[in-house]
Amino acid sequence: xxxxxxxxxxxxxxxxxxxxxxxxxxxxxxxxxxxxxxxxxxxxxxxxxxxxxxxxxxxxxxxxxxxxxxxxxxxxxxxxxxxxxxxxxxxxxxxxxxxxxxxxxxxxxxxxxxxxxxxxxxxxxxxxxxxxxxxxxxxxxxxxxxxxxxxxxxxxxxxxxxxxxxxxxxxxxxxxxxxxxxxxxxxxxxxxxxxxxxxxxxxxxxxxxxxxxxxxxxxxxxxxxxxxxxxxxxxxxxxxxxxxxxxxxxxxxxxxxxxxxxxxxxxxxxxxxxxxxxxxxxxxxxxxx
Numbered sequence: 001x002x003x004x005x006x007x008x009x010x011x012x013x014x015x016x017x018x019x020x021x022x023x024x025x026x027x028x029x030x031x032x033x034x035x036x037x038x039x040x041x042x043x044x045x046x047x048x049x050x051x052x053x054x055x056x057x058x059x060x061x062x063x064x065x066x067x068x069x070x071x072x073x074x075x076x077x078x079x080x081x082x083x084x085x086x087x088x089x090x091x092x093x094x095x096x097x098x099x100x101x102x103x104x105x106x107x108x109x110x111x112x113x114x115x116x117x118x119x120x121x122x123x124x125x126x127x128x129x130x131x132x133x134x135x136x137x138x139x140x141x142x143x144x145x146x147x148x149x150x151x152x153x154x155x156x157x158x159x160x161x162x163x164x165x166x167x168x169x170x171x172x173x174x175x176x177x178x179x180x181x182x183x184x185x186x187x188x189x190x191x192x193x194x195x196x197x198x199x200x201x202x203x204x205x206x207x208x209x210x211x212x213x214x215x216x217x218x219x220x221x222x223x224x225x226x227x228x229x230x231x232x233x234x235x236x237x238x239x240x241x242x243x244x245x246x247x248x249x250x251x252x253x254x255x256x257x258x259x260x261x262x263x264x265x266x267x268x269x270x271x272x273x274x275x276x277x278x279x280x281x282x283x284x285x286x287x288x289x
Contacts, residue, residue: 005135008226010112011055012273013047014069015062016040024067025094026264039260046271049254053229058107066100071270074127075104078275083114084157089125089145112275117157126150129174129270134181137161139202141175143168166201169194176269178218183225186211190221213248215241222267226274231256233268
């Protein structure tokens, strides 16, 4: 696998709207309240960490009408200079996310110069949190946010890579809630029962050549690997997972404190849309049916 697929030029992030404290398409965990001031401080720390690993950070202004704008990774999937603009579903009694799409599309097309691909039917729903690109294939999770038509849209958008569809198990919202890439051909996977069911589907799909790091906490399994550096949550949030990464990872790591988004079930990677404009031409037919 060409490890330059994890080299990124840009990162899109969105500033935290005050409305995130009171409404969201993500359920607030029982007994929790979101501290917006703390969320904004944490977001500034994340932006600083991204800049330190060598990406140009593009900060989108917050829109109070779009409380979930913070979770920008849900709005597009970017691989090899092509961006698939996602179609987040509008869930019952939850705010619509459709208003987040236009500004992300504009930045990706006009400021960064990516090729834009749209989902070809409104019946297809998909969010970026359900799309895991490994560098040589794409796993798409079927969830409350991504349906079969949405998963197939991912395969159509990136035909040069095989696309494998798996099931996301509750209580997780997205596939990357409990499985993510922790390095070139290295997956981080949660030990939880629901994560292991999905992981078994991945193993059964015939994929070979990956190494696996198993961590106790779902939150620990959601990491960002970019430009040779692993970003994961801080030791206070994932004490067991942090110890595993200390023992298993021999490349640079940056621990990020992201308490507030987790109160709504969000994850570290939800808050960052990484972009690599370099193309890696391959021609492998998709396996998505």
